[in-house]
Amino acid sequence: MDFHLHLAVIRVEVELLVKGRSELGEVAPEIKASERRTAVAIADLEWRDMDPDDYGTNEAQDSDFPAVERSRLQEMLSLLGLETYQAQKLSLQDSLQISSDSMRNWAPQAPKDLPWNFLRKLQALNAEARNTTMVLDAPPDARPAEKESQMEEEIIYWDAADDISADIYSFSELPTPDTPVNPLDLLCALLLSSDSFLQQEIVQKMSLCQFALPLVLPDSENHHHTFLLWALRGVMRTWWAQPPRGVGSLREDSAVLSRAPAFAFVRMEVSSNSKSQLLNAVLSPGHRPRDCFWHRDLNVGTNPREIADGLVEASWFLPSGREDLDIFPEPVAFLNLRGDIGSHWLQFKLLTEVSSAVFILTDNISKKEYKLLYSMKGSATRYYFILSPYRGKRNTNLRFLNRLIPVLKMDHSHVLVKVSSTDSAGFVRRVRSIVAHVARSPCRRLSLEEMAHAARKLGLRVDEDCEECQQAKDRMERITRKIKDLDAYRRDELRLQGDPWRKVAQVEKELCQAQWAGDPLDKGRAELRHRLLELRAQQNGxxxxxxxxxxxxxxxxxxxxxxxxxxxxxEWGLARVAQPRPRQPPETTLTLRPKHCGVVDFSELLRPEPLGVEHFLREMGQFYEAESCLVEAGKLPAGQRRFAHFPGLALELLLKGLPLELIDGSTLSTPLRWVTGLLKELHVRLERRSRLVVLSALGVPGTGKSTLLNTMFGLRFATGRGCGPRGAFMQLVTVAESFSQDLGCDHILVIDSGGLIGGALASAGERFELEASLATLLMGLSNVTVVSLAETRDIPPAILHAFLRLEKTGHMPNYQFVYQNVHDACAPGPRPRERRLLLDPPGDVSRAVAQMEKQGGGIRTLADLAFCDPEKQHVWHIPGLWHGVPPMAAVSLGYSEAIFELKRCLLENIRNGLSNQNKNIQQLIELVRRL
Known part of the structure; x- marks a missing residue:
């Protein structure tokens, strides 16, 4: 018997004795909180009272078990090189630094490489992250024989008379550098070593890869298990909701807030059937199961778990609106407990309280297992058994099952038998039919927030309950509870935006044009300056x-x-109070179809933006701008400044990964004083490490450039057509000091132009001129520019204008053209046809732009204008983002690999000096002013 199970059985026996019940009598269904103890405390108590002859040894001390558990965790952390991150946790910024490893597709050579290799692959949304996180194979004779025999569920069979001695000697050896590490151990060790924000990032990336997500994180060192509510809060779920009558609609909600029936799968003692493989089959509509849950048949499936037992994982089935793919008509959650229930009774008790039904996989039901399950008498949860009598004792199982059926309110339909001769497909259909039947009937439907309440009552820690997190939540609620009407809130609270900011932007534009066209004493310029000061004084008032x-x-x-x-x-609070976004049928929204250059809907670009954090920062920027303008004009003494510290506050956010606005999407203008104030603060903060490379991405909305940047560098630019803020936003990526000399820079400033660039000359006029000017600004600031294109040869006209204008100045950043063909997920790499498109004669848009710019000397190709050689990897074909049909689709491996190659090429170009000369921050400030 498993050692943990032995302790749990002792606990039940002690409770029986305390309550004076017979051996098969009633067990209290729940222990009061004041009487609840950890497994270690119970073990300590009962090791003292045991008869040594009953257990084969009298040498064990009451501290032996905790010492073994501590050594296992510490040895694992030491093996992985994570022991230094126990006091000072690994941060998100640590994991995103660019190093020499960022430029090569490397395999881990030692256990200490595993966490970083896993994080790199996960950042790149590479679905191979779990399968490839292993050390180089050790010689077969170097592995202990017992480890080779242990499978995913650590199946060890023994006779009842020898269960204790077998249990003692079944402990696997602690991991060594010569033995592979179980991926679940790696995940648990990494989460235990990460701060809350890196945990959240890991979980979000796992969600996009369609991995099962950690819900309860075991900590065998401190015997404190953590319910990961905060880590899961950023996971969004989108599904097709089909009401019984009426038209269906696309719904989107946080995984933490949406309610769904949950079905738990657990193992009792040993089972010949794999829970994880069964779950994967149940979740998969096709013949090839998805590997949502890691299982024994994956590459490192036979490696024993050292610290991951007690982990609870969660995955969801989400309908797509397609009858051939929708196994269930509504979202359904599946929960999986690693290890057996006797060893992890607290987790099992939680699952029984939050699930609509619990499936128990086992080969044996003996007296001790019967006592454990008898303690669940009165539970409202439905129980189902999946038995394999191959290793079990048939008559004993039947005897105890007959006793459990009335206790757990079951009937014989709740007992399923699966042996090697059972039709697997038919068995999966039967399990699905049970799940569907329970989901259709009145049953428990809980959100993860509600599950966290149950976890607290049982004594589990919830990661969101820390003081800092709760204080921040309270402050957010004080802001968002006052937002009843978005338009009224913008008008009453964000007073310096809207019309006041548009008027200022218009006057500043006219003043800039007058400076280029008139003489210094021009009367019009004086009037414009006077008007500008009036508007700024009103704002400052x-x-x-x-x-x-x-x-x-x-x-x-x-x-x-x-x-x-x-x-x-x-971010989450404002998203909740924002007006609901229009929903479209799944075939148009979920496949992320790109918009072609000639058919952009500009009414969509001009609609009101959803309220976000950037609007509060924009308001701060306008207070700073107004005050700075008055101080520069001598209208306000410098000693009376109130907002001079605002850029420093915003910079702290930039350094921690928040995108900051460079160009305001509502007015298509740049708050110059605010941006230069931010850059000055950045120069002071970075001190000697201020060498910058600027990388920008431009393209028509819907071509996937924000997702591309996020995947490439682990950034947080808003994604999804119609849901993100418009404007240009910047984020800072740090280069590791050990690599900065080789790369030639200390940081990369990444700029994303979200929703700025239209795609048709129909907009020629003031807005088009603004778009062209902004494209010129972004490309003029850049060392490297990524131009994201749809499946067409015509480049967006505003970007083409910028090419022509910059060509006159001699500014030639390194350009990379990216075709993102979202329908083709299996394309192996760049296609010659797409590369040759840029060499073809330009289309109507290109000719029209050339005429507008008065370009003589004949019509040239885009390749000529951009100094681009398609044969030298300036043109990239990126396969489709999804492998399969969303929302159950994972990111395609082809997409991840193509993005990695593009990143490697960009960094290689920077290192080889193929981009413009790298800038320091002071030079960048001057360039912003000039452009």
């Missing part, structure tokens, strides 16, 4: 509204952790 002041307080707190928590809470 306001005080930040209550919500803005609360926001400023939230990002000014002394605790960096609380600031980060506050920003994440604000």
């Amino acid at each position: 306001h005080e930040p509204a209550g919500g803005v002041q609360e926001f400023i307080t939230g990002i000014s707190g002394p605790s960096l952790g609380e600031k980060q928590y506050f920003l994440r809470w604000m």
